[in-house]
Amino acid sequence: xxxxxxxxxxxxxxxxxxxxxxxxxxxxxxxxxxxxxxxxxxxxxxxxxxxxxxxxxxxxxxxxxxxxxxxxxxxxxxxxxxxxxxxxxxxxxxxxxxxxxxxxxxxxxxxxxxxxxxxxxxxxxxxxxxxxxxxxxxxxxxxxxxxxxxxxxxxxxxxxxxxxxxxxxxxxxxxxxxxxxxxxxxxxxxxxxxxxxxxxxxxxxxxxxxxxxxxxxxxxxxxxxxxxxxxxxxxxxxxxxxxxxxxxxxxxxxxxxxxxxxxxxxxxxxxxxxxxxxxxxxxxxxxxxxxxxxxxxxxxxxxxxxxxxxxxxxxxxxxxxxxxxxxxxxxxxxxxxxxxxxxxxxxxxxxxxxxxxxxxxxxxxx
Amino acid sequence: xxxxxxxxxxxxxxxxxxxxxxxxxxxxxxxxxxxxxxxxxxxxxxxxxxxxxxxxxxxxxxxxxxxxxxxxxxxxxxxxxxxxxxxxxxxxxxxxxxxxxxxxxxxxxxxxxxxxxxxxxxxxxxxxxxxxxxxxxxxxxxxxxxxxxxxxxxxxxxxxxxxxxxxxxxxxxxxxxxxxxxxxxxxxxxxxxxxxxxxxxxxxxxxxxxxxxxxxxxxxxxxxxxxxxxxxxxxxxxxxxxxxxxxxxxxxxxxxxxxxxxxxxxxxxxxxxxxxxxxxxxxxxxxxxxxxxxxxxxxxxxxxxxxxxxxxxxxxxxxxxxxxxxxxxxxxxxxxxxxxxxxxxxxxx
Numbered sequence: 217x218x219x220x221x222x223x224x225x226x227x228x229x230x231x232x233x234x235x236x237x238x239x240x241x242x243x244x245x246x247x248x249x250x251x252x253x254x255x256x257x258x259x260x261x262x263x264x265x266x267x268x269x270x271x272x273x274x275x276x277x278x279x280x281x282x283x284x285x286x287x288x289x290x291x292x293x294x295x296x297x298x299x300x301x302x303x304x305x306x307x308x309x310x311x312x313x314x315x316x317x318x319x320x321x322x323x324x325x326x327x328x329x330x331x332x333x334x335x336x337x338x339x340x341x342x343x344x345x346x347x348x349x350x351x352x353x354x355x356x357x358x359x360x361x362x363x364x365x366x367x368x369x370x371x372x373x374x375x376x377x378x379x380x381x382x383x384x385x386x387x388x389x390x391x392x393x394x395x396x397x398x399x400x401x402x403x404x405x406x407x408x409x410x411x412x413x414x415x416x417x418x419x420x421x422x423x424x425x426x427x428x429x430x431x432x433x434x435x436x437x438x439x440x441x442x443x444x445x446x447x448x449x450x451x452x453x454x455x456x457x458x459x460x461x462x463x464x465x466x467x468x469x470x471x472x473x474x475x476x477x478x479x480x481x482x483x484x485x486x487x488x489x490x491x492x493x494x495x496x497x498x499x500x501x502x503x504x505x506x507x508x509x510x511x512x513x514x515x516x517x518x519x520x521x522x523x524x525x526x527x528x529x530x531x532x533x534x535x536x537x538x539x540x541x542x543x544x545x546x547x548x549x550x551x552x553x554x555x556x557x558x559x560x561x562x563x564x565x566x567x568x569x570x571x572x573x574x575x576x577x578x579x580x581x582x
Numbered sequence: 583x584x585x586x587x588x589x590x591x592x593x594x595x596x597x598x599x600x601x602x603x604x605x606x607x608x609x610x611x612x613x614x615x616x617x618x619x620x621x622x623x624x625x626x627x628x629x630x631x632x633x634x635x636x637x638x639x640x641x642x643x644x645x646x647x648x649x650x651x652x653x654x655x656x657x658x659x660x661x662x663x664x665x666x667x668x669x670x671x672x673x674x675x676x677x678x679x680x681x682x683x684x685x686x687x688x689x690x691x692x693x694x695x696x697x698x699x700x701x702x703x704x705x706x707x708x709x710x711x712x713x714x715x716x717x718x719x720x721x722x723x724x725x726x727x728x729x730x731x732x733x734x735x736x737x738x739x740x741x742x743x744x745x746x747x748x749x750x751x752x753x754x755x756x757x758x759x760x761x762x763x764x765x766x767x768x769x770x771x772x773x774x775x776x777x778x779x780x781x782x783x784x785x786x787x788x789x790x791x792x793x794x795x796x797x798x799x800x801x802x803x804x805x806x807x808x809x810x811x812x813x814x815x816x817x818x819x820x821x822x823x824x825x826x827x828x829x830x831x832x833x834x835x836x837x838x839x840x841x842x843x844x845x846x847x848x849x850x851x852x853x854x855x856x857x858x859x860x861x862x863x864x865x866x867x868x869x870x871x872x873x874x875x876x877x878x879x880x881x882x883x884x885x886x887x888x889x890x891x892x893x894x895x896x897x898x899x900x901x902x903x904x905x906x907x908x909x910x911x912x913x914x915x916x917x918x919x920x921x922x923x924x925x926x927x928x929x930x931x
Contacts, residue, residue, distance in 0.1 A: 225730050247734065247897060338802055338894025344625030410803050410893045563734065564896045 222250055227566065229258045235332065235570060236577030240554075247562045252555050256548075259581040267541035272298050272507040273371060275541065280366035282543060283579035286325040288317045288357075288369040289521040294541075296451055297517040297528040298372045302509045305501035309494065310374035315453040316490040317360065317369055318519075319483040320387070323394070324353040325522035326476050326483075330401060333473070333571035337414050342404060349397050356387055372507060374500030384491045391488045398480055405473070415469040419557040419569035422467055430549050433524025434479065435573060437463045438471035445520040452519075457489040469572035476574075508536050516544075523547050523574055547579035598699045602679060610834040611641030617886045624890035651823030659820065660726040667723030668821065668828035674716045675835025681709040682842040683767045685852045685871030705766035706754060709843060710747070713798070716836060717743045723829070724817035735816030738897055739800065745904035746797040746804075752912035753790045756919040757847050760784070766843075770851035777856075781848040786915045788848045790908060792884075795840040797904070800833065802889040804900060841881035842874070849877050 223244045229237040237258035243251040263282055267275045279294040280287040292314055299306060327346040334342035354364040359380050361367045370376065405411045421431070426439040436443055444461040446454040462478030464471035509532035518527040524546030533539035550573050557569045615630065615637070622629030630637030655661045680699040702708055717740055724736020757780055758764060761772040773779055781788045797804040818829045845851060852870035895903070 223730065247738075334893065338805075339892065340621070341625045341890050344627060348626055404891065405893075408893065410895055413899050414893060414896055562897060564894075 220245070225563075229255075235575055238551075238570070238575065238577055238580070240566065240570075242563070242566065244563065247564075249558050249561055249563065249566065252558045252566070254551055254554055256551070256577075256580050259577045261582065263582040264541055264543055267538055269537065271536040272302075272509070272538065275538070276371060277366065277368045279543075280368055281578060282545065282582050283521060283523065283526070283547065283576045284365060285328050285576050286321045286522045287365065287367045288314075288321040288361075289325075289519065289526065291367065291369045292318055292452065293517065293519045293521065293526045293528045294530075295370045295372050296519065297515055297530050298507070298509075300517050301513040301515040301530055301532055302372065302507060304373050304503045307374045307498045307501045309497045310370070310499055310501070311453040312456075312490045312494050313375055313379060313499075314370055315457065316387070316487045316494075317357070318452065319486045319490070320353050320356060321367075322483045322522045323480050323487075324350045326480050327353075329476060329522075329571070329574045330473075333568075333574070334405065334411075336567040336571045337411065339405065339408075339411070342401065345397075345401065345404075349394065352390055356383065356390070359383055359386075371500070371503075373503030374498070378499045384494065388488060388491055391484045391491075394484050395481055398477060402477065406477075412470065414564075414568060415473060415572070416466075418469045418561065418565050419572050420467045421553055421557055425556065426467075426553070429553055431524070431553055432549065433520070433522070433546055433574075434462075434472050434475045435524065435550050435553070437461065438475045439467045440465040445518055445525060449518065451517075453490060454486075456493070457486050459483075459486050459489075469568050472572045472574075506536055508534065510534055511539075518544070521546055523576065523579065524550060543582055545579045545582060547573075547575040547577075548582075551575050551580055595699050599680070602676065602699075606676065606679070606835070607645070607831060608641070609838075610831050611645055613834050613837075613882060614644070614830070615641045616882075617889075620883065620886045621890050624887075645827070648827040649824050653825065654822055656727060656729065656820050658728045660728065663722050663726035664820075665825070667719045667726060668818075668825045668832065669719075670722070671716050671719035671832030672828045672835065674712055674719065675832045675839060678709050678712045678839040679835060679842075681705050681712075681766060682839065683770060683846065683851055684842070684874050685869060701765065701767050703768070704764045706758060706764050706769070706843075706847075709766070709839070710751060710754070713836065713839065714743070714747060716832065719832065720817050723821070727817075727820040729820055731819045732817045735819070739817060742797060742800070742804065742897075742900060742904070745901060746794045746908070749790065749904060749908035749912045750794040750798060752909065752916050753787045753794060754847065756787050756912075756916045757784055759916075759919055759923060766846050766851075770846060770853060773850045774853055779848060779850045784848065784915070784919070786911065787919075788844075790912055790915065791844055791848065792881075794908060795844060796885065796888065797900070799836045799840055799885075801837065801885050803892040803894050805894060837882060837885055838878060841878045841885075844881060845874065845877040 225242045225244055226239065227242055228239040239255040239258065241253040241255060242249055261281070263278050266278055270278070276291055276294060279290040283290050298304070327350040331343035331346035334340075357367055357369075358364045360383055361369045361376070368376070421429075421435075421439055423436075423439040423441050426436050427441065431439075432443070440463060442461045442463045445451070446459075447461055459482045460478075462475045462482060464474050466474075511532060511534035514529070514531040516527055516529040518525050520526070525544065526546050527544030529540070529542040529544070530538045531540040554569060554573060557573075558566050561569070618640075619629040619637075630640040633639040633643045655664050681702070683701065720739040720743075721736045724732040724734075724739070727733070757769070760780065760783055761769040763769060763772060769780075776783075796802075818826055821829060852874040854868065854870070854873050
């Protein structure tokens with residue numbers, strides 16, 4: 217018998233498909249994965265600590281830069297937490313606008329996920345197609361929020377500024393055409409033999425394990441757990457709109473693909489409902505110019521970001537800056553499932569699994 | 583005719599070889615250009631637009647860039663093998679091209695010129711044998727880089743090419759049995775005499791050949807040796823500059839050669855469609871070389887088309903497909919062909 221030896225392969229931090237600066241230390245037997253250790257921290261910027269040095273208003277831009285593919289959702293998580301501990305009232309109109317913008321951002325984020333995930337599996341065309349639609353959404357952000365990526369969309373109490381003229385009409389027009397685009401993506405992938413071969417049964421995680429690890433978002437729902445914070449603990453205007461939770465029982469990468477595509481379609485419905493029922497009124501509730509929250513006030517508030525359960529835990533100390541701002545990042549928690557998911561699979565499956573977990577390294581490292 | 587052994591075996595082949603050597607890199611440059619354009623259109627982009635009108639000078643700019651780059655070999659690499667590996671691939675690709683009959687012969691300056699540089703009577707065998715050598719280049723390149731990703735890429739490539747070559751050989755064999763010759767120009771002639779392209783006689787073989795051809799040339803969805811999302815760039819991760827461009831040239835040469843072989847075996851080579859139908863005689867005005875280029879061009883477009891629409895297979899799936907589907911199918915096809923030939927022979931008496 218020939219003596220063989222496992223090979224250690226460093227995948228990343230500079231690698232085309234680790235979605236940023238993730239480093240995986242793979243132990244390989246041939247091409248089969250024996251062990252996988254994720255090494256993170258290459259994008260650590262100390263966001264949580266930085267949040268202690270700026271006042272409550274000025275912290276919003278930091279949250280843009282954690283999960284940079286879905287900045288509005290991060291803004292919302294932070295802003296709502298501040299509102300919760302400070303007891304500030306939010307205007308009705310702001311709630312609807314926030315919901316619509318966050319859902320647009322969810323679509324944009326899922327589009328990037330679909331494009332890069334497909335690219336990792338070798339279907340390059342998908343990325344260009346999804347970027348095309350994401351571009352439209354980013355233009356909407358630019359018009360309404362003044363920025364495309366780091367939106368700093370909201371402020372405690374409501375919005376920074378009202379929607380520009382014609383914005384609602386333009387977005388509703390997009391909502392009309394977008395489901396057809398999703399059909400187009402599906403035409404290229406859903407029944408594609410190779411796509412099915414590459415994703416079905418890859419990166420399986422059972423509902424039990426998923427709950428034990430604290431996974432959330434599409435990852436959890438693809439394992440058959442219909443847990444969506446938008447339904448379970450509604451925030452913003454989610455209790456006033458009608459939508460379904462996308463779930464699947466297959467627990468694999470293909471299930472996550474199906475769940476996210478369904479979510480995009482549902483998000484379109486939410487955006488439509490929000491904009492059609494958009495109430496008139498002030499864009500912001502009555503909030504002081506300088507926020508000072510009494511010492512001892514603390515709150516943990518979660519929202520459903522495109523990647524899962526995004527939580528902010530803020531403790532106030534009576535000054536205008538938080539005493540502590542802890543971010544429960546969905547990517548960070550979801551990433552830990554990778555070791556279990558890839559064991560026994562092949563090198564090629566690692567990129568499939570990374571893609572299907574949908575991590576953003578800014579969110580993992582913060 | 584004033585052909586002499588000297589002109590037949592030395593002068594004319596040398597001129598043709600020189601022509602291929604000069605034209606081919608340019609041709610590949612423009613195949614890459616077409617590939618980028620077609621892919622861009624599939625992906626709703628424009629592709630190269632900056633250098634020259636519609637980006638037409640882009641290939642030349644690329645070539646200049648590649649050729650003027652520093653020639654780097656990694657410190658840990660086995661420098662000699664590292665340096666010759668890309669050369670092997672290019673030489674193999676260009677050599678294989680010499681066997682392809684690209685058009686009917688013509689007369690120039692009183693000399694008969696045949697457009698296949700070497701028309702050996704075992705052309706198919708020789709071509710496949712030469713093409714097989716390209717595996718060496720990839721394995722050696724991957725191995726000599728002394729780096730992990732290229733090593734994995736090289737190993738994958740060796741396994742893939744060996745398995746698909748078997749399927750390919752069995753597929754080709756069925757066609758050879760019908761044609762009754764190993765000579766490439768002989769096969770074209772046999773198709774003309776029977777008045778039928780072999781794609782109609784060997785539909786299964788045709789499809790098998792196309793798929794095996796994509797696998798053999800390492801193109802999507804079978805481009806595992808260089809799977810960029812997993813193995814960075816596979817076996818040529820450590821290569822740069824003109825050595826890298828040799829790998830590219832070699833890959834495209836393989837595409838052209840395999841498409842040429844496909845066209846020759848199944849689509850009547852350089853002959854016009856329906857070579858026996860007098861009514862279409864006006865098509866003879868178009869030289870055979872044009873038909874050859876058109877047919878090969880279509881399949882190169884086909885390569886690009888596939889690349890624009892399909893994801894990539896996984897390594898074990900690829901091997902499973904090769905050994906469990908293609909090889910049995912090719913052998914079954916071979917048997918069926920043999921049986922059919924036997925029956926036809928006995929009926930015809």
